[in-house]
Amino acid sequence: MALLQLLLFAMLAACGFSEEQTEGITIAYKVLEVYPQSRRVLITCDAPEASQPITYSLLASRGILVAKKVVHDSVPASFNINITIKSSPDLLTYSCQATSNSGTYGPSSRLQMYQELWAKPVSQLQADFVLRHGDSGPTVELSCLASSGSPPITYRLVGNGGRVLAQQRPLHGKPANFSLPLSQTTGWFQCEAENDVGVDSSARIPLPRAEARAKLVTTLAGELPLTPTCILAGSLVSIAVIASRMLSSTGL
Numbered sequence: 001m002a003l004l005q006l007l008l009f010a011m012l013a014a015c016g017f018s019e020e021q022t023e024g025i026t027i028a029y030k031v032l033e034v035y036p037q038s039r040r041v042l043i044t045c046d047a048p049e050a051s052q053p054i055t056y057s058l059l060a061s062r063g064i065l066v067a068k069k070v071v072h073d074s075v076p077a078s079f080n081i082n083i084t085i086k087s088s089p090d091l092l093t094y095s096c097q098a099t100s101n102s103g104t105y106g107p108s109s110r111l112q113m114y115q116e117l118w119a120k121p122v123s124q125l126q127a128d129f130v131l132r133h134g135d136s137g138p139t140v141e142l143s144c145l146a147s148s149g150s151p152p153i154t155y156r157l158v159g160n161g162g163r164v165l166a167q168q169r170p171l172h173g174k175p176a177n178f179s180l181p182l183s184q185t186t187g188w189f190q191c192e193a194e195n196d197v198g199v200d201s202s203a204r205i206p207l208p209r210a211e212a213r214a215k216l217v218t219t220l221a222g223e224l225p226l227t228p229t230c231i232l233a234g235s236l237v238s239i240a241v242i243a244s245r246m247l248s249s250t251g252l
């Protein structure tokens with residue numbers, strides 16, 4: 001796994017600088033070195049229209065000044081910085097600013113570096129579900145969460161035949177929550193989680209067959225005692241247990 005990540009970093013680094021420009025100033029970066037707990041990163045700022053000498057400032061998120069450099073020729077300013085893995089990815093936002101006799105340039109667009117620094121494939125996707133009695137009939141409520149994965153994960157609810165029924169992109173570390181009316185689906189469903197560097201699927205969860213469902217609907221209309229519902233809910237729970245066992249035995 002560590003090897004795979006290193007390979008990824010190497011590939012991304014080999015792709016060269018990613019560059020963005022606003023208001024006459026560009027910001028770009030390159031990962032120079034990967035250490036177990038930190039990354040050495042080269043950030044370059046370039047304001048090609050500014051007259052020399054140019055004073056470049058590298059700003060972190062919320063406008064905090066990280067470093068300043070005065071450049072006397074037409075080369076971009078380079079900042080060599082160490083980033084520890086402990087920092088929260090969303091705090092690692094940088095921008096450049098430049099001042100010279102010809103004026104002020106920037107701030108540049110904000111650079112977010114988490115992808116190359118923290119890229120991690122999706123792994124150990126868990127799908128948990130409960131049966132609820134909604135207004136429009138019985139509903140399966142499904143919660144999907146991968147134990148790791150960065151950049152952010154898009155979760156999809158996939159139904160019979162691979163059809164995507166819904167998708168969500170929750171905040172980092174939060175589960176996606178789907179609600180699936182039993183009347184609108186047949187066969188099975190599953191969760192799928194994907195980010196820029198990988199994809200993972202939960203085990204398929206079979207839905208109860210039509211006759212069991214018809215009984216359930218009648219039950220929920222209040223014409224029968226609640227027992228069949230409990231049996232159905234019970235069988236769904238046991239399916240969940242089996243599904244999660246299957247998951248943990250195939251998990252990475």
Ligand SMILES: *[C@@H]1O[C@H](CO)[C@@H](O)[C@H](O)[C@H]1NC(C)=O
Pocket residue numbers: 035038040080081082
């Ligand atoms: C960055 O971190 C590495 C390893 O932690 C260290 O060897 C290197 O000297 C540091 N560089 C700077 C510029 O602080």
Ligand SMILES: *[C@@H]1O[C@H](CO)[C@@H](O)[C@H](O)[C@H]1NC(C)=O
Pocket residue numbers: 168169170171174175176177
């Ligand atoms: C799903 O539910 C959990 C727990 O209630 C919550 O923390 C999470 O933010 C929800 N996800 C979405 C995408 O709303």
